[in-house]
Amino acid sequence: MKFLITRPDHDDTVFYLHEFSKELIEIAKEKGLKVLDCDRKKANRKTVQQMIQEQKPELVMFNGHGNLTTICGQKNEALIKQSENEEILNEKIIYARSCSTASSLGHSSVKNGAKAYIGYTEDFVFLIDNSRTASPLKDEFAKPFLTASNQIIKSLLNGRTALEAHQRSQNVFGEQIEALQKSDAPPEAQHMLPWLFWDKTSQTIIGDKNAQI
Amino acid sequence: MVNEEEKKLVLARLENMPSNMKLSMGGTMQLSKTEMLEHVKKGDEIGKKIVKIQLNYLRSIAKQYS
Numbered sequence: 001m002k003f004l005i006t007r008p009d010h011d012d013t014v015f016y017l018h019e020f021s022k023e024l025i026e027i028a029k030e031k032g033l034k035v036l037d038c039d040r041k042k043a044n045r046k047t048v049q050q051m052i053q054e055q056k057p058e059l060v061m062f063n064g065h066g067n068l069t070t071i072c073g074q075k076n077e078a079l080i081k082q083s084e085n086e087e088i089l090n091e092k093i094i095y096a097r098s099c100s101t102a103s104s105l106g107h108s109s110v111k112n113g114a115k116a117y118i119g120y121t122e123d124f125v126f127l128i129d130n131s132r133t134a135s136p137l138k139d140e141f142a143k144p145f146l147t148a149s150n151q152i153i154k155s156l157l158n159g160r161t162a163l164e165a166h167q168r169s170q171n172v173f174g175e176q177i178e179a180l181q182k183s184d185a186p187p188e189a190q191h192m193l194p195w196l197f198w199d200k201t202s203q204t205i206i207g208d209k210n211a212q213i
Numbered sequence: 214m215v216n217e218e219e220k221k222l223v224l225a226r227l228e229n230m231p232s233n234m235k236l237s238m239g240g241t242m243q244l245s246k247t248e249m250l251e252h253v254k255k256g257d258e259i260g261k262k263i264v265k266i267q268l269n270y271l272r273s274i275a276k277q278y279s
Binding site: 131 | 226229230231233234235236237238239243262266267269270271273
């Protein structure tokens with residue numbers, strides 16, 4: 001069983017995704033999966049495409065900028081572009097932690113054979129503490145967003161179906177929101193809630209809800 | 214369509230944000246509190262999106278208690 005993950009790190013936003021993905025790599029290794037880590041410069045189109053086609057990973061996670069039709073890698077190179085190469089996602093479960101790709105590219109990927117595609121129909125947003133950009137894992141503003149979004153892969157690695165993974169991530173978003181709504185939550189919590197709620201509602205699943213690795 | 218009252222409400226909320234908090238939103242964009250306030254005041258596409266996200270949450274809360 002193989003898990004391919006892209007982890008560009010060329011700006012603060014993707015650096016956060018890069019760092020928060022480390023635990024997913026560790027969990028995958030503990031579960032005995034072979035991890036194809038397209039880290040930094042390896043998050044380029046040629047390498048990612050080649051690895052997907054030759055190694056045939058069952059599970060693929062993209063971290064990076066994106067839009068309706070494109071998922072990007074290092075320095076925003078287009079890794080997967082609708083009507084160009086989404087057919088390489090054939091037979092895979094995809095999770096794209098990227099803006100808006102579930103609106104169009106996700107559907108096109110599933111039409112072209114991807115088993116299931118979990119992503120976001122709108123901008124994936126998160127908050128950053130300016131004083132923590134060098135150590136994202138210590139950033140308490142970013143943590144609720146990236147913990148809840150990490151849950152998709154954690155659940156899939158635990159043998160859950162694509163639908164269960166989506167539901168569990170939704171539950172974690174819900175738990176984070178509830179914790180921040182409590183009267184003893186820190187004062188900044190109220191400013192985190194609208195963005196967290198936005199990510200929760202824009203996360204969606206396309207394709208075979210029973211797909212699992 | 215955002216009305217002036219809604220815009221004022223969002224501006225008031227953003228004014229209270231901690232100044233060390235910034236937003237990663239859409240593509241490569243990162244916005245400081247000051248930049249968020251400017252976009253909302255201008256009413257440009259980014260400002261409209263910020264208002265939409267804030268109101269979306271506030272309406273969900275209102276629904277919970279209605």
